[in-house]
Amino acid sequence: MGLSSNRSCAAWILAALLIAAVMVTGCSKGGDTGGSSASAPAGGSSASAPAAGSGSAAPAGGLATVSAYDAGPSLVKKGEALFQSKGCSACHGFGRRISCPDLNGVTMRRTAAWMEHQILHPDVMTKQDPIAHQLFAQYSLQMPNQGLTADEAHAVIEFLKSKNHEAAAAK
Numbered sequence: 001m002g003l004s005s006n007r008s009c010a011a012w013i014l015a016a017l018l019i020a021a022v023m024v025t026g027c028s029k030g031g032d033t034g035g036s037s038a039s040a041p042a043g044g045s046s047a048s049a050p051a052a053g054s055g056s057a058a059p060a061g062g063l064a065t066v067s068a069y070d071a072g073p074s075l076v077k078k079g080e081a082l083f084q085s086k087g088c089s090a091c092h093g094f095g096r097r098i099s100c101p102d103l104n105g106v107t108m109r110r111t112a113a114w115m116e117h118q119i120l121h122p123d124v125m126t127k128q129d130p131i132a133h134q135l136f137a138q139y140s141l142q143m144p145n146q147g148l149t150a151d152e153a154h155a156v157i158e159f160l161k162s163k164n165h166e167a168a169a170a171k
């Protein structure tokens with residue numbers, strides 16, 4: 001028993017050494033390609049392309065701020081503008097009820113898919129979806145189709161999410 005635990009212990013040390021070796025070579029590779037200032041943190045440069053597969057764990061704060069998978073901030077702005085220009089704000093408020101559901105916290109009670117359907121086909125939703133039907137009964141008003149494209153609906157949903165996050169953070 002003592003022998004076998006010694007062996008597994010040795011195996012662990014070997015594994016650890018191997019990992020360390022890989023990390024060291026990985027780092028020195030990065031330093032070589034980095035040119036003159038090898039020890040400078042990678043996050044500072046404002047290179048245009050997001051550094052997608054730049055390899056080993058980036059230092060905290062060195063994360064890329066632009067990602068093809070998350071256009072969050074720009075979508076939020078676009079969605080906010082659409083919320084005004086497409087007339088949503090005439091009926092919906094945040095933290096107050098005008099004539100229609102208060103959209104404060106809506107992204108916590110509905111999925112993005114549900115909201116997308118509600119924005120793109122509100123007339124179909126009140127007829128076919130039990131939640132929308134219930135809201136219709138409660139407010140005695142049919143939300144009109146505001147003619148958004150799917151992309152525009154996504155932007156508006158990002159805006160709704162950001163509003164809800166703001167409200168939650170302020171608590």
Ligand code: HEC
Nearest residue numbers: 086087088091100101115126135136139141142143146156
């Ligand atoms: C004429 C007023 C009116 C306008 C304009 C309007 N809505 Fe609505 N909205 C409603 C009503 C009323 C409901 C409840 C469902 C129903 O009765 O059709 C609703 C429901 C919703 C819901 C679900 C709320 C919940 O609590 O689940 C979302 C999300 C929503 N609307 C987003 C939007 C967005 C985004 C726009 C702009 C593109 C918009 N609405 C424009 C009246 C409106």
